[in-house]
Amino acid sequence: MSKLSFVNIVKLLREIDLESIRKEVERRFALVIFGEHTQDTIEIGRLLSGPEIHPWIDLADTTIPANVTYDLGILVTPNQKPSQAEKAAMDRLHHQKAPIIVVETPSPTVMKGIPRRGEFARVKLRRANDQEGFAEVLAPTILDARDDLLLAFGRQLDGLRPFVVQRLIEQTATTNATYALTTGLAESVPGLNVPLNVADMVVLTKNQLIMAYKIALVYGKEGDPRDLLGEILGVLGGGFFFRQLARQLVGLIPVAGIPAKTAVAYAGTYVIGEAVRRWAAGEVPMSTEELRAMFSTLVREKRLALRAPDEPLPGDEPLAQHDE
Known part of the structure; x- marks a missing residue:
């Protein structure tokens, strides 16, 4: 997979066991x-x-x-x-x-x-x-x-749903940030050159798609799973946001870019989760400007949290405003 294109994002959908996720959401308790x-x-x-x-x-x-x-x-x-x-x-x-x-x-x-x-x-x-x-x-x-009933609780219990979705977003954002951190650390080991490339982005994007699908089901969205994920991609600009994240991550330099990569992976995943949540809940969709603003704010907050006490904070990493 040489490029994180819309076609390749669609191919990723075929690798996800959507039926098992649906069964987890519909589980009785x-x-x-x-x-x-x-x-x-x-x-x-x-x-x-x-x-x-x-x-x-x-x-x-x-x-x-x-x-x-x-x-x-x-x-x-x-x-x-x-x-x-x-x-x-x-x-x-x-x-x-x-x-x-x-x-x-x-x-x-x-x-x-x-x-x-x-x-x-x-x-x-x-x-x-x-x-x-x-x-x-x-x-x-x-x-x-009952963490094993997380999705079922969210689907059935209105009072718990916001907390279930928030946990899904936080967990996935943290998982992706941890992945970006570990690949970044690998770059700093002499003789081990493992840049965060498109193959790594596949891992992050797959996690984001699974999160988005779970959020949609928790809010009661119905229909063919791949049609539903097609709607989700539409909410996110047909994969535009995924590709912009790829550019941000692949473009960061090794070692010095570790905190930035971690922050970008966390913020990008969180923003995707929030955009899908608003759509699934029937709220006003996030505009492109809102997506970028939330992303930039979260990146800065995460980098502040990750930096050493005496380390100066580099400039912000705004989400690129162009597409191929």
Whole structure:
């Protein structure tokens, strides 16, 4: 693959197992939110799925339904120490090997608590319908507890969807930045000349396409997988943005360009994720100017974070404004 052209980007699509991604998104799950205070369990359920509790979420007191195998249990309690009835309910979930998150509410502060034996995690919320506390500690904890259900949670649960997509973008941007860093370090080893070339860009671009497809499915986009990815490429200028990133990365000099390459790989991936998110969510699409501005800002922030304390920051690396 001598050039990262639109045709070669399309060829990349054939190498991605799109069906397995779709199955992961459509995977069924079962959650139970339980506790002795019914209204609190309802409020937590609404934080997860909106005003109407999703049918895959069961609400219970301390009697866990025996005919369902749960993937996750959430105990909502005002007690630092679970009651005997709550402990009995937790034991039933332990037999199913379901991780249990304890939500302690009300609490004077929002924070992650110290989990007790048998608890995956414990979080504290000011009240059961605490949106800020949900965003700060509970939503991330739920995603940590069942990372294998990340895409399914995002597809089905409106309250979790923004956090799922943000995690997808951050994870992919970090993965690509790490890849750019390792190839950059290889260039600095005497006798080992491994420039970040088009073959390396294939790896980065493939990760970006997979991320974009996952975001589209999480937001409920339907249709033939390759048609859907064709729409995504349209959002990104028919591969224009991918090619501009390739120019930025391949053009940076070895060794001295390591922080810049890492920053460009991170920023480019993040901007692609955000552009696809806005499209998939039905929001106003990002203009070319917005894409470039976000890219430049992220590159600068990442380079600042990567530089040594006494290292001067080189000039910004704006996204090129030309195409072949």
